[in-house]
Amino acid sequence: MSYQIVVCGSIVPDPLQTLEPVSGPTGPSLKNEMMLPSVLDPWAWHALFEAAHLAKNVAGSKVYLVSVAPKAKLQQVMMTVGQKAPFELIVVDGPSSGFTDAAEIAPLLAEAIKGIPGLDMSKLLVFGGWESASRGAGSTMQIVGELLGITNQFQGVDKLTVGADGSFEILERIEGGKHQVSKCAGAPVVLGWATGSLPEPPNNPQIGMQNMRAIMPALQKAKPAKVATDAVKYASVALPKQQRQTKIVKDLPADEIAKEIVAWING
């Protein structure tokens, strides 16, 4: 059994950047959004590692990365991502803003997946992040699954184990730092990954060169997508006003600090 593993993932601003919302005619966006350095969404990033790991261990499997994002920004991000794991990129030139409704993005992803040549639902594993670092809704993957007719869906996944019979054991995050364990007969499935259990793979220039041969044509042929922006009416988007007046305590003996902390805990 081999798999067609499709990873859905967009780009988000580098987490170290300062973000500021601005209002425009089509709703809120980020100030200087196109100038901000971007990264692949961190949960999609984990999903990609897990997909590559699975494909490496199941002969004949292939990984696709399907992304709805501004293609110029995506091209920059692919310079890094392309060196991590072998995949075929499929691009829809559209917004990556957190303020775009998940219900507008999901059909674009589903259509892109349906358009994969030779798509075989019995081999299809749809991976993605269980939420994003932009919208953080956890909605997109569910709707993609619905549009593809997949009712075996799992969210907050940290581990996927393929059994000898082709079945899957899946660990999903639930309350209280625990995992729910499920057994699923097999593909097709939708897996919204949490952090998974794999470290970030090292850069591999050979994989990078191999990927880039296909990435550039994929970016060039990306079709622009029309996305409605009126589904959500934003009354306000603002930065939190929670700057605290930090009291910095220096040169106080550990005994005294400990007393203060214990009194604070018990207070």
Added chain:
Amino acid sequence: METVLLLTHADAGKPALEALAAAIPLKRDGGTLVVGLFGADVQPFANEIAGCGATKFLAVTGAEFTQARYASDAAAAEALVKASQATIVVVPATSRMNRIVSGVAHRCGGRADTHVTGMANGNITRWYYRQRMESQQSRTQRPWFIAIDPGCHAPYSGAAGTAATTPVSVSLPTITTQVTGVKAPESSQQTIRPDAKLLFVAGAGWTKKQPDGQAHVPEAAELIMGFLNATKASLGSSKSLVDLSGEGQAVLPFMSHLNQVGQTGSTPRHPKGLSTCCHGEEPHAVGWRFIGERRAINLDANCGWARGKADVLYVADAFEVMRKVNQLLGAR
């Protein structure tokens, strides 16, 4: 006039009571409240909230709905929404409801907003970009699904009674997933306590070389566990600390990715938080958005916590301070 549906699995507990309390005011101006429950046995919870003012208690019951599984849960929720003809569907954001809410909204021709932290004047409040900006927003499309994050609303506390439930039938798809159990993290001790009054966050500094030139990971583990046992605090971690395990470095044995706060980790809600050996960089500190009082212990007086992110920063050696703290707590 809205028809408001509280939609939940019947064993959701407090988050369901919070969602109910948030749902009740939405039926203003002559609207109606309906309760839709699914699970093996919904009657005990229906009775608990019998006095909530709902005009109907719809129920999907049966052994198939015991398991928290997308196929059966989504089918049950879809049937309840359609039977209620709800225009607004309020759900508690438990892991079970989060798994299905957007998929069910799609099936019902609606839209969903998740991780909602408040509702007022027809708007919901939710956060974007990892709790970095807060939005007040609304939708005109119906049904509008609203998933209320736990801990954001006072729970419903009305009188119990006997609720007359109306069964709703469900057409189930072929079920090929079975939930086989629940697994605690590899660590033998439960360190994540969502209801704890205090969040204790450990950073990678606990595993670094100390003034004597050696790392003291076993002592760090002992100090942290001693503190957690004495205070019943919940344990959080910086990303750098949990990532160390993947890089083959010495790590705290009870720490896993589930403990991570901020970035790709959680955004827990606790009245107080104490950070140790962690620099308080912005990507980590966004996970502290819903922590009330914040204190930090760090050797660097210019760390992120000093820049308006903590109420008090103690510039000190966390090993030394926590040793003394544990002594005091032990002497309590």
